[in-house]
Amino acid sequence: MTIVSVPARVPAGVDRLDVLVDGQPVGDLHLRLCTACERAVIEHIRIDRHYRGRGLARRLVEAATEGRRSWLWSTTEIADNASAAGFAAAGIWPGPPQPQWCAHMRAADDLMP
Numbered sequence: 001m002t003i004v005s006v007p008a009r010v011p012a013g014v015d016r017l018d019v020l021v022d023g024q025p026v027g028d029l030h031l032r033l034c035t036a037c038e039r040a041v042i043e044h045i046r047i048d049r050h051y052r053g054r055g056l057a058r059r060l061v062e063a064a065t066e067g068r069r070s071w072l073w074s075t076t077e078i079a080d081n082a083s084a085a086g087f088a089a090a091g092i093w094p095g096p097p098q099p100q101w102c103a104h105m106r107a108a109d110d111l112m113p
Contacts, residue, residue, distance in 0.1 A: 001056065003063045008033070012104040014043065017063055019056050026051040029060040033068070037102040040068060042075040042094070065094050074100040 002023075006016040012034040019027040027047035033040050042064065047057050065073065073094035 001059070003059065005063075008108070010108045011035075012102070012108040014108075017060050019047070019060055021051060021056075027056050027060065029057075029064055031064050032101065032105045032108075034102050034104045036104055038068070038071040039100065039102045039105075040064070040071050040073050040094075041099045041101055041105065042073070043099070044076065061094065072100065074098055 002020045004018045004020060006018060008015045012032060015031050015033055017029045017031070018025050019029075027045070029042065029046075030044040031040055031042045042061070045057055045060060075094075075097050076099050078097045
């Protein structure tokens with residue numbers, strides 16, 4: 001298992017972490033990071049159905065929050081399905097499911113191609 005970081009094209013834009021198993025992508029996490037505000041929003045997390053239950057989503061969240069535990073974290077709304085509910089109930093999400101985008105993140109939307 002390998003986690004690969006794909007940085008945002010603009011500051012406070014959407015970063016992505018990909019999780020690879022045997023060199024093949026099996027999941028990803030999309031997030032916004034604002035170093036100026038020390039704020040982060042996890043916008044999306046996805047693990048292929050055949051790879052769920054192996055701790056890969058937990059590892060993506062750990063990689064995202066590494067070195068940024070003191071930041072203000074939030075997430076977008078958590079999907080209403082058994083898999084997402086179990087993940088949320090495990091206490092893995094670093095913040096409330098109400099995104100708290102900063103002005104820099106909102107401005108980045110205007111800069112992204």
